[in-house]
Amino acid sequence: MQAFLKTGKISASEKAGSSGVKTNKKKPPAPWVEKYRPKTIDDIVDQGEVVQVLRESLSGSDLPHLLFYGPPGTGKTSAILAAARQLFGDITRDRVLELNASDERGIQVIRDKVKSFAQLTVSSTKADGKPCPSYKLVILDEADSMTNAAQAALRRTMERETRTTRFCLICNYVSRIIPPITSRCSKFRFKPLARENVIKRLREVCESEGVDVGDGEVLEQAVHTCDGDLRRALTALQCCQRLLGKITAEGLIEVTGLVPDHLVNEYLSVMNYNELELFVEKFLMDAYSASQLLEQLSATVVSSGHLTNKQKCEISEKLAVCSHRLLDGGAEVMQLTDLGCTIIMANNNP
Numbered sequence: 001m002q003a004f005l006k007t008g009k010i011s012a013s014e015k016a017g018s019s020g021v022k023t024n025k026k027k028p029p030a031p032w033v034e035k036y037r038p039k040t041i042d043d044i045v046d047q048g049e050v051v052q053v054l055r056e057s058l059s060g061s062d063l064p065h066l067l068f069y070g071p072p073g074t075g076k077t078s079a080i081l082a083a084a085r086q087l088f089g090d091i092t093r094d095r096v097l098e099l100n101a102s103d104e105r106g107i108q109v110i111r112d113k114v115k116s117f118a119q120l121t122v123s124s125t126k127a128d129g130k131p132c133p134s135y136k137l138v139i140l141d142e143a144d145s146m147t148n149a150a151q152a153a154l155r156r157t158m159e160r161e162t163r164t165t166r167f168c169l170i171c172n173y174v175s176r177i178i179p180p181i182t183s184r185c186s187k188f189r190f191k192p193l194a195r196e197n198v199i200k201r202l203r204e205v206c207e208s209e210g211v212d213v214g215d216g217e218v219l220e221q222a223v224h225t226c227d228g229d230l231r232r233a234l235t236a237l238q239c240c241q242r243l244l245g246k247i248t249a250e251g252l253i254e255v256t257g258l259v260p261d262h263l264v265n266e267y268l269s270v271m272n273y274n275e276l277e278l279f280v281e282k283f284l285m286d287a288y289s290a291s292q293l294l295e296q297l298s299a300t301v302v303s304s305g306h307l308t309n310k311q312k313c314e315i316s317e318k319l320a321v322c323s324h325r326l327l328d329g330g331a332e333v334m335q336l337t338d339l340g341c342t343i344i345m346a347n348n349n350p
C-alpha cells in the first residue's frame with residue numbers, strides 16, 4: 001500500500017503478498033442480484049405474457065425478434081438470458097452474442113461484429129446430438145443508448161439475417177428506438193413488480209442466505225425503497241447486511257440514501273419562513289440529498305389526501321422547476337428554499 005501511495009502502481013511483490021507467499025484472501029461474497037438471477041424462465045416473477053411467449057419458443061415454436069422495455073430491475077435481461085440457456089444449453093456461449101452499453105456499439109460494431117456473428121452458420125443439434133434451434137441470438141442490452149445511425153444499420157442486418165439470427169433488444173425507453181426496428185419486433189412491456197411478489201422473492205432470498213428479516217416491517221421498507229425494482233431491493237438488503245451486520249428498516253433507509261418520511265412531511269407542512277430556514281439548514285447539515293427529497297416529495301404530494309388540487313398543482317409545478325435546476329447544478333439551499341416558499345404560500349392559501 002505504501003508503495004502504491006508513492007508510485008501509484010502496485011508492485012509484483014505486493015500483488016503476490018509482501019513476503020512473496022500466496023495470501024489466503026477470502027473471496028468477496030457474490031452479489032445477490034447475480035446469485036439469485038433466475039435460472040429458468042419459470043423463475044421469472046410476474047411478466048406473464050413474455051414468459052408465455054418464451055415458453056412456447058422453448059417447446060418448438062419459432063422465436064420472433066424481441067423488444068423488451070420497461071423500468072430497471074424488472075427482469076428483462078434475466079428473462080432472455082434464462083431463455084437462451086434453456087434453448088441452447090451448453091452451447092449458449094457459441095450461440096449468443098450479448099452487447100451492452102459499456103461495449104462500443106456504434107455503426108462500425110453493428111456492421112462488423114453483429115453482422116459477422118449473424119452470418120455464421122450453425123447446426124440444429126447440440127454436441128450431444130440433442131436438437132436445438134438452428135438460429136443464433138443477439139442480445140442488445142440498453143439499446144436506447146445506441147445512436148440512430150447504429151440503429152439504422154442494425155435494421156438492415158436484422159432484415160438480411162432474419163433466417164439465421166434472432167435479435168432481442170432491451171431498453172428502458174422504447175420511444176428512443178427507431179420505428180423501423182420496433183415494427184420488426186414483438187414488443188413486451190415489463191411492468192414494475194407487484195408488491196407482494198417482491199416481498200415473497202426477497203423473503204426467499206433472505207431465507208436462503210440465513211438472514212433474519214423479522215415479521216414484515218423490514219421487507220415493507222425494502223419494497224417502499226425499491227419502487228418495483230427488484231435489483232434495487234436486493235442490493236439494498238445485501239448492503240445493509242454487509243455494512244451493519246443485520247437488516248433493519250432504519251438501516252435500509254441509511255444505505256439507500258432515502259429521506260425519512262417524517263422529514264418529507266415536515267418540509268411539506270412548513271407554514272412560515274423561519275421554520276423553512278431552520279429545516280433547510282438542518283436538512284443539509286445532516287447530509288441528506290435535495291434531489292432525493294424532491295423525488296419523494298413528488299410522490300407524497302400526488303398521493304396526499306389532505307392537499308387540495310390547487311395546492312397540489314402549485315407545489316408540483318415549482319417542484320418540476322426546482323428538480324430541473326438541481327440537475328443543471330443549481331445550489332441545493334436555493335432550490336429547497338424556493339420550493340419551500342411555494343409550499344408556505346400553498347399551505348396558507350388552500
Ligand SMILES: Nc1ncnc2c1ncn2[C@@H]1O[C@H](COP(=O)(O)OP(=O)(O)OP(=O)(O)O)[C@@H](O)[C@H]1O
Pocket residue numbers: 032033034036037038043044045046047070071072073074075076077078079170171172190193230231234
Ligand atoms: N421479474 C423478475 N423475476 C425474478 N428476479 C428478478 C426479476 N426482475 C429482477 N429480478 C432480480 O433483479 C436482478 C436484475 O434484473 P434484470 O437485470 O433482469 O433487470 P432488467 O429489467 O434487465 O434491468 P435494466 O433495465 O436495469 O437492465 C436479477 O438478477 C434478479 O435477481
